[in-house]
Amino acid sequence: MAIPDNQGGKRAADVIVTALEARITSGELENDKPLPPERDLMEEFGTSRTVVREAISSLANRGLIELRPRFRPIVRKPDYGTLLSATGTIVRYLLNEPGGVQNLYQSRVFIERGLVRDAALNATKENISDLKAALLANEKALDHSEEFFRTDIAFHGVLYRIGNNPIFPAMHEGFTSWLSPNWARMTRSDDHNRSVYLDHKAIYDAILERDPARAEEALIAHLSAAWSYVEETF
Template sequence: MQDIPPPEAPSTGRIHRRKLFEDVADKIEGWIRGGHFTEGDRLPSERQLMDTLGVGRTSVREALFTLHRAGLVNIKNGSRAVVTRPNPTVILNDLTGVAQNLLSTDEGQMEFQQARIFWECSLVRLAAREATDQDIRDLSILLRDNKTALKNLHHFAETDVAFHDRIAMIAKNSIFTAVNTALRDWLAEQRNTSLLRSGMAKLAYEAHARIFYAIKDRDPDTAEVEMRHHLEQVISVYWQVRG
């Protein structure tokens, strides 16, 4: 049988050659995942890592920086790296650049707006079902702060964020909290722009009040309706202000 030659590789299909620091990072990550080092432990010094792994200082430092970005170690100048536990915030921070690229277009902004509606409507339904008495008290205080800040747009924006963040915290899920924080930060420009419309802060406060009472009354359906109406109103005003 005649041998069939392999297909020609595309001109742009070069194989990525791994760099030395990537091998070093993999080795250290293996130690951590294998339990040799656990959360809170200090890794060996740079010099010890260099001697153990037979590599230069640059490779060690780049490897530690890579692990730091992955949330596996914490680096402070002058101190040995400390093993940490990865968390959702670290993962989402790495997506910030991608998010900003999407938000640079009107289409991308609309997609994020739709995502926020879906996300916060789901969160508020959960909040209406699971809010504790303490959650209700906290939201009541934040709503009062929101009303007090009506004449100061900067402070109002801060209390607006605090109210929505506290709703997300009711789920007691670190991933939910991290996603909510990421969406809030990525869409900060939209919130601040919509508040430039005269009377918008008052409308937002009134929406927050209706959302609060729906949560307090343990009414997921009404909570979702009020949250959806609130966010759709913010979106509509945002595009009007932008012209």
């Protein structure tokens, strides 16, 4: 079965969904602006409000519309971040299945291994200075548990931005938002923070010296250590 999605089924709502979808992606319905009122749409499409409403709900679930409780629906042109919110529910469910967290974490390690290798091989001066800045921020926050957590994530985030491909930062957001709940419980002692920082530094150094193998090793050591913490919480 290769993506059935929608076939012959011609629910009235689907017609509206398709039409609005086109208007949003074509720009006829401007980004960040409110959708026409339900009552107008119902008149335009010659259907009942129920149907219009269902269509809107559908678009909201697909991330093309932002739906706040009592407010006008707001048009949102999709970006790679939209994919995250659209998949959030499913992912969260999958994570609760046996091995779910491990599978996702393993994927993250896989990705970042490739990223640090590439960084070691192709990082520009600017990339490296970004990385250095992130590392410094990380060091400065050594004593501030809260801030350290943020800079930790930010450091990894730089790696995802090196390739200049918007898909990767989106993946980073996904990894952090889906996996960090499993981190939340883990004690963030100063000792631990220092060890994390040193890992980051090792990765940075290897990249600086253009040594992909060592960069990959350092990353694996880093993320394996983190994983052992996660494992304990189960």
